[in-house]
Amino acid sequence: MNAARIVVVGTGYVGLTTGACLASLGHTVTCVDVDTVKVARLSAGRVDILEPGLAELVARGLTGGTLSFVVGAAEAVRDADAVFLCVPTPMGAGGAADLRAVEDVVTEIADHLPPDCAVVTKSTVPVGTTRRISALLGRSDIAVVSNPEFLREGTAVDDFLGPDRIVVGSDTPGAAQWIADLYASLGAPSVVTDAASAELVKYAANCFLAMKLSYVNSIAELCERFGADIESVTEGMGHDRRIGRSFLKPGPGWGGSCLPKDTSALLRMSESTGFGFELLDAAIAENLAQRERIIAKIARAVGGNLADARIGLLGLAFKAGTNDLRDSPALGVASVLCAHGAEVTAYDPAVAEEQPGILVVDSAYRAAKGADAVVVLTEWPEFRRLDWHYMAESMHGDTVLDTRNLLDPDTVLDAGLSWQGIGRPRAVERVTPIVS
Known part of the structure; x- marks a missing residue:
């Protein structure tokens, strides 16, 4: 498929690996974080995460112009084809997943997303979160898609570029397949559901x-x-x-x-x-x-x-x-x-x-x-x-x-x-x- 304009919100293990690897596949990726110091360091090619191959991918994306880092999601998503949510979902009260970071981002970007953009949950989220995000967005022109990551720390880059499978799900017809197609060059089996x-x-x-x-x-x-x-x-x-x-x-x-x-x-x-x-x-x-x-x-x-x-x-x-x-x-x-x-x-x-x-x-x-x-x-x-x-x-x-x-x-x-x-x-x- 043609290269997509992708925004990745969050630059932790999952977000930074996702952004750098998608850029290496030919997509144009903007990674967003709230930490101005972290954004400055990443923009200079300084990767603090110990992950083999990640710093090299970031440097290649920066040099090639396919990867950039900014502060502020609202502005970044205005011309995005897809927005990947890669923010923390830690254990909350009683052991349930804490979705406050996800909800805060969704609220922030809801009015700034272009029509026909897809919002993709890469973070691990409870069953029902995709529908919850759809309700928060309140926009019938935005598809919400689940695309869970299966990255192991220490081998995250290899896991992304050589996956056992790509899993994508949405209740919007065609949206899940469109996101699955972003990974087509990897040649991995896709589970579209x-x-x-x-x-x-x-x-x-x-x-x-x-x-x-x-x-x-x-x-x-x-x-x-x-x-x-x-x-x-x-x-x-x-x-x-x-x-x-x-x-x-x-x-x-x-x-x-x-x-x-x-x-x-x-x-x-x-x-x-x-x-x-x-x-x-x-x-x-x-x-x-x-x-x-x-x-x-x-x-x-x-x-x-x-x-x-x-x-x-x-x-x-x-x-x-x-x-x-x-x-x-x-x-x-x-x-x-x-x-x-x-x-x-x-x-x-x-x-x-x-x-x-x-x-x-x-x-x-x-x-x-x-x-x-x-x-x-x-x-x-x-x-x-x-x-x-x-x-x-x-x-x-x-x-x-x-x-x-x-x-x-x-x-x-x-x-x-x-x-x-x-x-x-x-x-x-x-x-x-x-x-x-």
């Missing part, structure tokens, strides 16, 4: 992944109790095409900017219809239980009492490849440790700012200095390459708790330390070479 179905797809997908993670964490706990190895179990499961290999890695619990709020929002939506989604409720409860199990493992590693224990943490971001701390399970574990009186020192390659009660240092070796136990909480590959002999010399205790099953146990053992993973046999004795 009604608005409610498109809105529910995102929640259904995210909540399924959350339940899968809670399930594998429960299986990992059973592995420890039965003396089985979670890596062998998940390998056996993953070969089954009905199950697949993805999201079968145990850890300290799931978190980030999406899964916690989306599971809670779908639970609240279900309750509003009189349906008790007990399976999803159990997955959320299991996620909280996993954090408690991690805390209990750390307590046992330091003799049962966390008060005044010195704990070195490796990782604070919710996943490797990002500096995002939103609902990070690593940060959640750290906060509980602090609440129990532990002295917590942490290192994360992408996080430099201090966190409440936590001493954030600039190297893994400083985090380990004097530690009674070292805990791996984020799966940064560089932790595999640490000098564990030097780590052992720095530590006061000898326990390494690897909540991501990231490290090579033999490497840790050879340094004179004990290693404990999640759902794996505990390795406590140093490997002694046989001398003949």
